[in-house]
Every structure is written in C-alpha cells, then in structure tokens.
Amino acid sequence: MSEPNSTPKSKPKSNWIAAAELGVISSSFSTIVSQLSAARLGRDAAVDWMTVAAIPGRDGMLGADPSGSAIFVGIAFHQWADFSWAIVFFGLLGRWTAGLSPLRTLMLAIPWAAFSSASEWLVLVPLFPFWQPLFPLQQPYWIGLLVHMSSAVMYPLFAWLRWPFGRAPNTTNVKIAKAWGAGGAVVVCALAVIALASELGID
Template identity: 55%
Template sequence: MHQGRNEAVRLMGEGAAKELKSRWLAAAQLGLVSSTFSTLIGQLAASQLGRDAAVDWMTVAAQWADFSWALVFFGLFGRWTSRLAPRTLFWLAIPWAVFTSATEWFGLVPLFPFFQPIFTLQQPYWIGFLVHLSSALIYPLFAWLRWPLRRAPPTSAVRFAKRWAAGALLVLATFGLVSVIDGLGWPLPTLSRDVAGDQRYIRHMVTHHEQGIELAKLGKQRAQDPHLRALAALMVASQQSENRIFDRWWRGWSSEPMALCSSEERLAMPGYLTSAQMADARNAADGEFDAVFIRLMSLHHAGAVQMADNQWHSSGDPRLRLMAHAIRHEQQGEIALMNNVTGIEAVRQATRNMLANNL
C-alpha cells in the first residue's frame, strides 16, 4: 500500500511537471503570435496616427516586450490565468495593457533595468498602450494554442478562440488595405471641423520642421558630444518622417498644392530662427558648437511645442491632433534630453509633458 501511494505521488508530480512545461510552451507560442500581431498592426496603423514606425523603432523595440509579457501572464501567472475563458481574457486586455505599458513607461525602461530615458521623454504613453493593447487582444487564442496542433477538443472556448483568430486576420487585412490605399496617396477623408486651420497648421509646421531639420543636420555633423550627435540624428529622422506624413495628408485632403509660407508668416512663427541665428550655428567654433546648438534648438523646439499645443486643442482632424500631441511631447522631451535629464526627473518631466505645454 505504501508503495502504491508513492507511485501515485510520483505520477501526480510527473503530471504537474508536464502540465507546467506545456503551459510555458503555450505561453511562448502565444507570445510569438501576439507580438507579431502587435508589430504588424503597429506598422500598418502608424501612418494613420501620424507616426513613422521605423522612427519609433529607433527609440525602443516593443516586440520583445509583448513576448515577455505573454510569458508573465500565462507562464508566471498561469496557475490562475491559463484556465480563464477567452471572453474573460478579452475583458482583461485593457487593464493588462494599462499595467504593462505603464510599468515600462514609468519604470522599467527609463529607470531600472534599462536606464533609457529617451523612450519616456520622446514617446507619449499612449503609443505603448496601443501596442500592448493590440497584443493583449490576442490572448483569447490561448485556449486553442495550449493544445497540440489538430488535437484541440471541440469545446466552446476553443471554438471562440478560432473565431477570434479569424477576426484578428480580418483586422490585419483591413489595416493592410487601408495602409496600401494610404500609401498610394488616398488617405482616409479628413474629419476636421476646421479645415482652414488644419491647412494652416500643416503649412506652418512643415516650414518650421524644414528649418529644424537643417539645424539638426548641423548637430548630427558637428556636435562634439556623441549623445548629442545621436539625438540630432533622431531629430532629423523624426521631423523628416513627420513632414512626409504632412505632405501625404495634404495631397489627400486638398486639391491645391501646398503653398510656401511667406516671409511674414515665417517671422510670425514661434521659435522660427532668424538668418543671423542660423549663421551663429553654422559659424560656431567646434568647442562652442554644442552650447550654441542646444540653445538654438531649444528655442526652435519651444516654438514647435506651442504650435502643436494649439493644434491639439483645436477642432481639427483627430489624426492631426493626435500627431500634434505626440510632437508636443517629443520636442519637450528632446529639450530635456539635450540637457541630460535622466532618472526620476526624466519620468517626472515626461509625465508633465504628456499632459501640457510646460515651456
């Protein structure tokens, strides 16, 4: 009898170990699927939100994070989460996305263990939230993926998961179609209640960015501090990509070509540098260049922040306003980065920048 009990305990232990291994393998499989889905959605939806996915990847790569969070949810917490119904997993997607994106944005990336304040200062919180939400919305597939291929039982949970997978593929196809149409120069129609205001903002910000790109290229070439050179390169990439998005939206929303800003308009733009100020940057001695660059780019960024803040509070197209919010956040953050703000102070400033113009 004693030997029989030992055998039963051994079999139970082997069964538990096998179940644990199976759960972690399923969690890893789901992590691959969910992170791939969120990456594809991010790539396809970026331009609709005024983002350039390639530039966003210059500051952080989110795919590994989505994979890791799936391991945490179904591996580490799998004792409780692996038995949840797909519908329950759907309702948990938003709070889980809030938790994971906030954990990264406020702690893991800018502080310990990655110490990368550029992520929090340069990207507003809502970008990470949307990425993690698209990943978490794939979690209902776990009820299907936990079974070996073609051996899933025909339960209601598995049937729901299969339908959910079909829906996810349909969403991907829809975003792909919209992205292709947008790339051909036919963006979705404007939803603006102030078309003239949107056009004025686009024209002015394109012109403002053109000068910012010129100044940032000087920083990329001449800055003595490697950190400042890298930041200037990011400024060039981000503002060039934003101008491409502005140009595409203009061509899709207006039948008229974009008119150049007059000299009077340039003088009236906040933060638009004079010819003498640009000459100061070009003629600065090597030992003085970094200080001159930071001073002039901070002035220039402050003007762009003011313009973007006005657009964010306008009645313009929601996509243009969302893009303006991101510009307001990133350019305030870049001023902080030029001044080597790190640690808790970086998180504090990023939080304030996300909520308002603080310049």
C-alpha cells in the same frame, strides 16, 4: 469504458509552451498593426522603432534618418517585450489564467496591457533596469498603451493554443478562440489595404 471508435482525450500542453507560442503570435500581431496603423495616428513607424531601439542600443541607435539596423533592433526588442509579458501572464501566472474563457481572458488582458505599458514607461525603461530616460520623452504613453493593447487583444487565442495542434476539443471556448484568430487575420488584411490605399493616394 470508452467506445471502440472514440478518440482518446487530449491533455493540454504545458502553460509555458502555449504561452511562448502565444507570445510569438501576439508580439507579431502587435508589430504588424503598429507598422500599418502608424501613419493613421500621425506617427512615423521608422522613427518609433528607432526610439525603441535606443532602449537596449543606447543613443548610438539615434540618427536623423532611422537606419535599417536601428529599425530591426527596435522591432526585435518590442517583440521580445511583448513575448515576455505573455510568458508572465500565462506561464508565471498560468495557475490562475490558463483555464479562463476567451472573454474572461480579454477582460483581464486589457487592464494587463495598461499595467504592463505603464510599468515600462514609468519604471522599467527610464529607471531600472534600462536607465534610458530618453524614451518617455520621445514617445507619449498613449502610443505604448495602444501597442500593448494590440498585443493583449490576441490573448483569447490561448484557449486554443493550450491544446496540441489538431487535437483541441470541440468546445465553445476553442471555437471562440479560433474565430478570434480569424478576426485578427481580417484586421491585419484590412489595415494592409488601408495602408496601401494611403500610399497610392486613394482616400
């Protein structure tokens, strides 16, 4: 019998719902990190987003100067792809991945990023279903790998997101996931400061 003042044990959410929430977070984190760090890697973020936009929008998205619509389509398509991979990892494969600790999730997420980025670069984009061979010619594989890794690195948050908001148990896994999320926010802030300093000509 439970004590009179004890809190009823909360049940985890559907893997699919938690995966969707994680997909929004991981894809957004990846987009922000890609945008803020592109110049440091010798890339033009606007050109890269335009190149991505050519996958669903075909060659009409390409131009000497990336248009606002091309950049928007590129970001939206990138986020849709990252969102979809998170759904597969924690929704479709949730029977094996949903209950993993944050550390084990990260250990699987890194090779998952390599697999998903290689699948897109070698098969899904140039062959079936998008038939857009221009993309791997314009963007080297390592860029896609870094982008997928920046998304997958947020997967340890699932240990926290799988519980209803405000009702996650006070376990070690949840504490680590919360700390991981805070660390991700710090990374974004640090990259934003570095990018701003670069724009202002401060080394």
